[in-house]
Amino acid sequence: MNTEKLNRIVFKFGTNVLRNEDKEISLSRIYSFVEAISKLYRQGKEIIIVTSGAVGLGAKKLNADSGESLAIKQACAAVGQCSLMSIYEDGFSKYSINTAQILLTEDDFNSRLRYLSLSNVLNSLIELKVIPIINQNDTVSVAELECSENPKYGVSFSDNDKLSALVASKLNADLLVILSDIDGLYDSNPKDNPNAKLITDVENLTEEIMGYASSASKGGRGGMITKLQAAKVVTHSGGTVIIANGKTPQIITKIFNGEKTGTTFYPVEQISQKRRWIAYATDITGQIAVNQGAKNAILEKDKSLLPIGITAVKGSFDSGDVVSIVDENFVEFARGIANYSSEDSRKIMGQHSDNIYDIIGHKNYDAVITKDNIAKL
Numbered sequence: 001m002n003t004e005k006l007n008r009i010v011f012k013f014g015t016n017v018l019r020n021e022d023k024e025i026s027l028s029r030i031y032s033f034v035e036a037i038s039k040l041y042r043q044g045k046e047i048i049i050v051t052s053g054a055v056g057l058g059a060k061k062l063n064a065d066s067g068e069s070l071a072i073k074q075a076c077a078a079v080g081q082c083s084l085m086s087i088y089e090d091g092f093s094k095y096s097i098n099t100a101q102i103l104l105t106e107d108d109f110n111s112r113l114r115y116l117s118l119s120n121v122l123n124s125l126i127e128l129k130v131i132p133i134i135n136q137n138d139t140v141s142v143a144e145l146e147c148s149e150n151p152k153y154g155v156s157f158s159d160n161d162k163l164s165a166l167v168a169s170k171l172n173a174d175l176l177v178i179l180s181d182i183d184g185l186y187d188s189n190p191k192d193n194p195n196a197k198l199i200t201d202v203e204n205l206t207e208e209i210m211g212y213a214s215s216a217s218k219g220g221r222g223g224m225i226t227k228l229q230a231a232k233v234v235t236h237s238g239g240t241v242i243i244a245n246g247k248t249p250q251i252i253t254k255i256f257n258g259e260k261t262g263t264t265f266y267p268v269e270q271i272s273q274k275r276r277w278i279a280y281a282t283d284i285t286g287q288i289a290v291n292q293g294a295k296n297a298i299l300e301k302d303k304s305l306l307p308i309g310i311t312a313v314k315g316s317f318d319s320g321d322v323v324s325i326v327d328e329n330f331v332e333f334a335r336g337i338a339n340y341s342s343e344d345s346r347k348i349m350g351q352h353s354d355n356i357y358d359i360i361g362h363k364n365y366d367a368v369i370t371k372d373n374i375a376k377l
Helices: 027-042 054-062 070-093 112-127 160-170 224-235 251-256 273-280 292-301 342-348 353-360
Strands: 008-013 046-051 098-104 130-136 175-180 240-245 263-265 286-290 310-315 322-326 332-337 374-376
Touching: 008 027, 008 160, 027 046, 027 070, 027 251, 046 070, 046 112, 046 160, 054 070, 070 098, 070 130, 098 112, 112 130, 112 160, 130 160, 160 175, 160 224, 160 273, 175 224, 175 251, 224 240, 224 263, 240 251, 273 332, 273 374, 286 292, 292 332, 292 374, 310 342, 342 353
Parallel strands: 008 046, 008 175, 046 130, 098 130, 175 240, 286 322
Antiparallel strands: 240 263, 286 310, 322 332, 332 374
């Protein structure tokens, strides 16, 4: 892969690569990352960092068990974030590089207005030659910390792998580098199968390849499945993704020297910013089930979703919210911005568009979801 043409790069550092075997912060490894990134910065590359590690670092400082309770995790995040940012700031200052801390919650991606505002801020920082260092705001956002099931139909991000993908997608990054304590994607779990083979290149993330993913590594909250989901977001936004082992000495230098390391996922297509927000960056609170005819019209003919094609409406949503579009087996195949609330959608489902006004007393659109506001998955 020719990295010379890759200008805007997002690095994601996992918890386990930022800590040593004693679960203490690995200053030598972090400073090696900082040194390598500083060289790329001086070459004119635009850098964004998404970092984990605040909870683990805080737990070590407080001598606390981060798995004890949600409140303890939040306290650990608050203490650890200060130390984590201090390390990055100290490291980059040695190379006269300014950094900025940005803590995000799901709400920053759920609102279209906040989504665009965040994009403007990040782009401004990059123009000012500042390296944004991003983490989820675990002190106030519990989505990543909670282990219980989420009753919603989808979430913006529940881990920093997905967060890094949304940032890369939002900022039109050319490359997302995910550094963890694994060498890349294997055809089976290498911890269980000594004959597992590393997959070095992925042209298309098929269901078979998604099936290779294993569960989260100890100490982290992600796993290969979240990394593949992140890769799908970025490659469908026109970017490239590399998953590699951050514990490999000089790993960043090796990647940008063109050495073959880890697994590379190549871009498959590019969708508009608005459809990226619809498909990947929103909190889904409702589902609209459609019949086969409506599904075919959306997928094959790029048609709007008319009320006559709707068979069921689940959840609660308002006009302007993003909802999941599912088939008759409730398998999601698209998402879209609803023109009518869940209450109104239930009343008009299965009806002809000409009857909308008579049923609910108002009619702004013939379609429940307009074709320009549908993102196919």
